[in-house]
Amino acid sequence: MAAEKSRVLVVGGTGFVGRRVVAASLAEGHPTYVLMRPEIGLDLEKLQMLLSFKAQGARLLEASLDDHRSLVAAVRQVDVVVSAMSGVHFRSHNIMLQLKLVEAIKEAGNVKRFVPSEFGTDPSRMGHALEPGRVTFDEKMVIRRAIEEADIPHTYVSANCFAAYFCPNLCQMKTLLPPKDRVGVYGDGHVKVFFVDENDVGTYTIKSVDDPRTLNKTVYIRAQDNCLTQNELIEKWEKLTGKSLEKFHIPADDFLASMKDLDFAHQVGIGHYYHIFYEGCLTNFDIGENGAEATQLYPEVHYTRMDEYLKRYL
Ligand code: NDP
Numbered sequence: 001m002a003a004e005k006s007r008v009l010v011v012g013g014t015g016f017v018g019r020r021v022v023a024a025s026l027a028e029g030h031p032t033y034v035l036m037r038p039e040i041g042l043d044l045e046k047l048q049m050l051l052s053f054k055a056q057g058a059r060l061l062e063a064s065l066d067d068h069r070s071l072v073a074a075v076r077q078v079d080v081v082v083s084a085m086s087g088v089h090f091r092s093h094n095i096m097l098q099l100k101l102v103e104a105i106k107e108a109g110n111v112k113r114f115v116p117s118e119f120g121t122d123p124s125r126m127g128h129a130l131e132p133g134r135v136t137f138d139e140k141m142v143i144r145r146a147i148e149e150a151d152i153p154h155t156y157v158s159a160n161c162f163a164a165y166f167c168p169n170l171c172q173m174k175t176l177l178p179p180k181d182r183v184g185v186y187g188d189g190h191v192k193v194f195f196v197d198e199n200d201v202g203t204y205t206i207k208s209v210d211d212p213r214t215l216n217k218t219v220y221i222r223a224q225d226n227c228l229t230q231n232e233l234i235e236k237w238e239k240l241t242g243k244s245l246e247k248f249h250i251p252a253d254d255f256l257a258s259m260k261d262l263d264f265a266h267q268v269g270i271g272h273y274y275h276i277f278y279e280g281c282l283t284n285f286d287i288g289e290n291g292a293e294a295t296q297l298y299p300e301v302h303y304t305r306m307d308e309y310l311k312r313y314l
């Protein structure tokens, strides 16, 4: 008899990551619950998305992060909570709101696994991060400390670079679309980076929630075929389009100096990109004992290769 699938609550379920976690939870056959916040008010798209989840079999749980009792009541109905609270600064960033969720999970006492909103660079390895981008990692570490102080069983997901943000644009900032004639290369373009299809992030996250091998561990998504330098990514695009792009190289100093002309959200981004594409922060370490690697844990998942992912942009 197959073990009962745990009941999964997604907080931030209409977000970019959240909606993919909801889809993966439904696809994996978990009883799936999505937080429906009264604050969404007249946000028609959010409501439409929540109703579409309901039509696919999810249950909507009405609760607000500002109403502790409602949050405790929601958490008490499930076994697993996955948070996909916003964190990309030019969208919105509310990572710290999760402290209220941690409090509710602590009081409810029934949650078998909590996955906080991370899904990027491992914040525990970014103590040296540049200002102001370090705020992303510092905030995520505050949430980790609260989780661990409350002794809440957890899994952290370090997903590396989402394809949607980093691949079609060949890692250019301020655009999500391929360059037409020329592309800026960070340094010599030879730093290795792990890319991931954001849909696979949802799949691996849900695969990990009932897995004893990932209890109180960090799951890194390091798909070997998606471990690419910026140069390799550019080559893939040039092969697909049959057109070569003019490359111009951006020295690290010039890249960092450009921060002064940008707004806060983009200063944050510059810092993240510097650590990823000049320092190699995603690939300059072994994941070690307290880590696990998703494609090794779940070889049955046919993750999307970046060649395939890029085809939709032709
Ligand atoms: P979104 O910007 O899509 O927001 C997610 C959800 O946050 C929203 O749908 C909303 O939930 C909730 N939220 C936002 N503001 C509030 C608020 N004031 N009160 C309550 N809830 C709020 O988030 P992303 O999916 O872009 O980011 C999720 C995580 O993924 C972050 O940790 C981010 O750092 C990371 N990330 C990593 C990337 C990578 O390349 N590695 C790329 C992008 C994100 P609701 O649905 O209830 O309205």
Ligand code: GFR
Pocket: 087, 088, 089, 090, 119, 120, 121, 122, 136, 160, 161, 162, 165, 166, 169, 172, 173, 174, 175, 176, 265, 266, 268, 269, 270, 272, 273
């Ligand atoms: C890769 O790890 C992370 C990525 C992370 O740990 C936290 C946040 C991110 C953000 C990136 C940098 O802030 O997700 C996508 C990207 C957001 C971003 C994209 C910021 C500024 C940009 O100009 C941009 O252009 C595509």
